[in-house]
Amino acid sequence: EVQLLESGGGLVQPGGFLRLSCAASGFTFSSYAMSWVRQAPGKGLEWVSDISGNGGSTYYADSVKGRFTISRDNSKNTLYLQMNSLKAEDTAVYYCAKELGGYFDLWGRGTLVTVSS
Amino acid sequence: DIQMTQSPSTLSASVRDRVTITCRASQSISSWLAWYQQKPGKAPKLLIYKASTLESGVPSRFSGSGSGTEFTLTISSLQPDDFATYYCQQYNTYSTTFGQGTQLEIK
Numbered sequence: 755e756v757q758l759l760e761s762g763g764g765l766v767q768p769g770g771f772l773r774l775s776c777a778a779s780g781f782t783f784s785s786y787a788m789s790w791v792r793q794a795p796g797k798g799l800e801w802v803s804d805i806s807g808n809g810g811s812t813y814y815a816d817s818v819k820g821r822f823t824i825s826r827d828n829s830k831n832t833l834y835l836q837m838n839s840l841k842a843e844d845t846a847v848y849y850c851a852k853e854l855g856g857y858f859d860l861w862g863r864g865t866l867v868t869v870s871s
Numbered sequence: 872d873i874q875m876t877q878s879p880s881t882l883s884a885s886v887r888d889r890v891t892i893t894c895r896a897s898q899s900i901s902s903w904l905a906w907y908q909q910k911p912g913k914a915p916k917l918l919i920y921k922a923s924t925l926e927s928g929v930p931s932r933f934s935g936s937g938s939g940t941e942f943t944l945t946i947s948s949l950q951p952d953d954f955a956t957y958y959c960q961q962y963n964t965y966s967t968t969f970g971q972g973t974q975l976e977i978k
Contacts, residue, residue, distance in 0.1 A: 798958065798969055798970070798971045798972045799907075799909075799915065799958055799960075799969040799972075800969070801966070801967045801968065801969070804965070813965050813966070815966065849914055849915075854920075855920075855962070856903060856962030856963075856967060857905035857917065857920045857960060857962050858905070858907075858915070858917060858960075859917050859920075859926065861914035861915055861916070862914060863913075863914055864914055
């Protein structure tokens with residue numbers, strides 16, 4: 755079955771860190787760029803970061819640049835998002851998404867990150 | 872960043888109605904636009920890409936049109952399953968952006 759499954763979300767204090775994972779199955783993971791997209795409670799969608807299929811190119815939204823790091827392990831079919839210096843405004847459901855020419859044709863179910871003291 | 876503005880923000884309609892949602896880009900994005908449907912507590916689902924290409928498995932009552940800066944998503948005959956929030960997304964640049972969403976409600 756073609757799917758993405760995120761994990762690693764939870765409650766963290768401001769200034770803390772968290773690492774999200776996204777396990778992919780059912781497709782040739784290394785052939786596709788992947789993204790993280792987040793959605794704050796009751797709000798719209800915000801692209802966070804993406805990474806090329808071989809991991810050689812990465813891009814970030816200005817809101818997370820310098821704090822978040824995207825990476826992937828193609829031998830494990832897994833995408834990661836290391837989130838440091840977390841702020842209250844990073845509170846959101848984080849989705850991983852498979853890219854196809856810039857749009858997202860497959861999404862995971864999401865993992866909730868709550869930044870609060 | 873390219874700003875995407877959807878209208879209306881909320882739309883009330885009835886089953887079998889024809890509805891149209893508009894998405895405007897702050898600069899030309901050619902046809903690099905996608906539409907998604909999201910239901911509460913669920914991930915977004917791709918409906919249309921490249922402005923007018925229907926994703927496999929999406930019902931033909933959904934259609935998209937437009938190019939440049941103005942785009943529309945039309946549902947020709949609303950079904951109960953269509954009441955959801957709809958988002959447009961531009962992917963003309965690597966810094967992709969979404970519209971703020973249009974919530975489609977039952978009248």
